[in-house]
Amino acid sequence: MATITLLSNKTKISNPSEVKDFLGKQGIEYRLWETSSDINNLLNQESLSDQEKEEVLLKLDNRFQELSKEFGYKARDLIVLNPNVPGIQDMLAKFDKLHYHTDDEVRYIVDGSGIFGFLINGQKFTVEVEKNDFISVPKNTNHWFELDSKLRIKAVRYFLDNSGWAPVYVNEKDLISSN
Ligand SMILES: [Fe+2]
Numbered sequence: 286m287a288t289i290t291l292l293s294n295k296t297k298i299s300n301p302s303e304v305k306d307f308l309g310k311q312g313i314e315y316r317l318w319e320t321s322s323d324i325n326n327l328l329n330q331e332s333l334s335d336q337e338k339e340e341v342l343l344k345l346d347n348r349f350q351e352l353s354k355e356f357g358y359k360a361r362d363l364i365v366l367n368p369n370v371p372g373i374q375d376m377l378a379k380f381d382k383l384h385y386h387t388d389d390e391v392r393y394i395v396d397g398s399g400i401f402g403f404l405i406n407g408q409k410f411t412v413e414v415e416k417n418d419f420i421s422v423p424k425n426t427n428h429w430f431e432l433d434s435k436l437r438i439k440a441v442r443y444f445l446d447n448s449g450w451a452p453v454y455v456n457e458k459d460l461i462s463s464n
Pocket of ligand 1: 380385390452
């Protein structure tokens with residue numbers, strides 16, 4: 286279940302329907318999706334082989350089919366991060382600065398946790414996400430992403446086209462002076 290924090294006054298929103306409502310008004314899609322319990326053993330492992338990742342993805346493909354029908358997503362993969370992943374800090378450093386993408390950033394968290402941050406119409410807020418949270422950040426939305434101190438997350442990523450999926454960095458000072 287996700288928790289929103291408004292950074293201006295530290296207000297927190299954690300009721301799922303209020304979270305969905307708040308994010309919906311910012312153009313961000315949020316859903317609470319229970320993972321199927323028969324893959325909990327795999328999800329509880331710190332790391333997964335390629336075969337185990339595929340097993341997890343196949344079990345969750347009903348969501349992929351639903352999303353493909355609704356939004357046209359064509360590919361999915363499973364990202365598994367933990368403190369033992371080589372180069373994890375460098376990987377995280379690519380996304381913890383304000384940026385946007387030219388494709389939607391669509392994530393279904395199936396284990397662990399992380400923090401999205403947003404700067405939308407001058408308002409800054411974070412969304413702490415954890416297992417069972419689905420979030421879709423529309424293209425061209427200024428955001429950042431970081432892990433919490435546990436450095437552990439598993440998330441399904443859905444793509445329209447994963448070939449051009451890269452961050453475009455934004456300087457916050459430029460946003461403020463142009464507003
Ligand atoms: Fe991003």
